[in-house]
Amino acid sequence: MSDETKPAPEGQPSAADAEREAKVAAAKAKAAAAKAAGESVAAPAESAPAQATPTDADKEAKIAAAKAKAAAAKAAREAAGDGGDAPKPAPAKAPAKAAAKAPAKKEVAPAYAEIKDDAFIAALRASFQDDIKEAVTSNGQQIVRVVPERARDLLWYLRYDAAIRFDMLTDVTAAHYPERKAFEVVYQLYSIPENRRLRVKAELPEDQPIYTVSDIWTAANWLEREAYDMFGIVFEGHPDLRRILLPEGWVGFPLRKEYPVEYRHNEWVAENLNILEIPEGADLTGKFD
């Protein structure tokens, strides 16, 4: 496993993220180059140029070096037949989602396959025409993508009018895709009489609201509140849209990708928890790598 001798982030815990990332990248690239076979072991601490406070020029040089090394490492890995994903320095997700990046080992099954021979889905498409962007399966589960403006209509239809009535709303949640500046609002439906599940997804631009479904299924009341709490998605027409898990007055929406993993809102803490001093050297920026 990785060595424990990694020096504690000294002096300035608030060093800019970019700096850390550059360091991490440099360390990673070195490790990768050393290994060449693509085993992802944490970098030996000594190789990380973690000393002093680098200047901007320093930083850029490091980034450039890291990039070059990472590219070399990637080439080496690919040559070794490992496929491998982009050597992105930060633990943040690779921007290109899904896409044809799957490791080339087994036969590459597409992540999402078009639904072809399903009478119910076909009828749904016939009634909603172009408002249903696509109907696909992933891991054998049916997904209907709908334009956000019509999501409520579709859900209403599925609850009351469709050939299969989805009487239970199991879950409402979302996922954030910053590179598209959008959320995917996800509704998990279940039909008790037919024992069938369906997932409805609506891609919602970050600054747009979506209509609530809390009057269609009461369950959506709290679930939408949670989605609002975590992502900042505004559900228009919701009777009681306020934070549910986080306290009132919290700033930010934690499950957005740009929200840091380890982070303390010092002003909020000072005001509400009466902790006025943050201890010297407390690491509030540490990220898992």
Next chain:
Amino acid sequence: MNAIPLVTHHTETLFDSEQMVLSMGPQHPSTHGVLRVILKLDGERVVDLDCDIGYLHRGAEKIFENRLYPMIAPYFDRLDYIAAVSNGLLYVETVEKAMGLEVPPRAQYLRVILTELNRLSSHLLWLATHALDIGGFTVFLYAFREREEILKIFENFFGARLTCHAFRIGGMTYDAYPEFEAQVRAFCDLFPKRLEEYETLLNENRIWLGRTVGIGIISAEDAISLGLTGAPLRGSGVDYDVRKTDPYECYADLEFDIPIGENGDTFDRYLVRMEEMRQSRRIIMQALDRLPDGPVMGKVPKVIRVPAGEVYHSIEGPKGELGLYLVSDGGTKPYRLRMRPASFVNLGALRKMAVGSLVSDVVAVIGSLDIVLGEIDR
């Protein structure tokens, strides 16, 4: 204080009285953790209520997005700490489903035995605390006695009583210890007698009946609309159990019944859970009889990498349908991992169930929902 919409029930009472806002919890023992219920009262009657949750919020879903797949499993033990085995099962099964991994039959049977034991221990804790809340102290002691036996088995198996971290992606790390089968059988032999003891204390107890019959009624239609699952849904007469509708592990090979209630009140939910305990014992006995030999760990790649795509998987936890929605970008960490917590959705029904009842009945209804705040707040 959060704004509670005005309800004008008090005008229906004989004397127009002033309304009072009472904060129950978050340290109140009957709220089973750190739930705060803000009650708006007209005398003893609840006019409106609001739940204040989130005291245990640890940002679990955010943490998941930044951990490798094998590193996530222990976090699940700490969500519903009463039913850590079930939670762990949910996680490993979801990843296995997304990766298309096969689990060896022996591991499947052991998983079922342990999960059902966990259901028993969870239900026993529910019975103990629920009875304690509404005045049955003896049952509390009795139920904890039996729960202890299960926890001893867990401790022998996993080395931990509550946060078991029982399963691994692809199977289990440990096979059963030598006396496991004998100990579980001994417990199963003993258990029906003990269940009868509880029922002797409760089923014809006037106080128990007075506190539970007709309290917190929820109709089947409302229960479905509220998304209730588990005993609160089945108590209202809806036959829905993920073990039957979408069998996982080896549940399809095992015989068991799904008990359902009629009236949807606190007493029916009690009956449903008592019968569920009998059925769990039945499942354990069958699984022990059929327990196959063989390995307990399947073939798993060294680096767990879930192919791009998404999957929703759910299991029947002791508290209801536990769902997990996994979105993967093909990497070693999930892009999004969303837990559908049964307790969270079930607690959302409290307002519907308790408004109009007495303050003391709110306690009974919270007890009969069987919530755990670690899972609600995540």
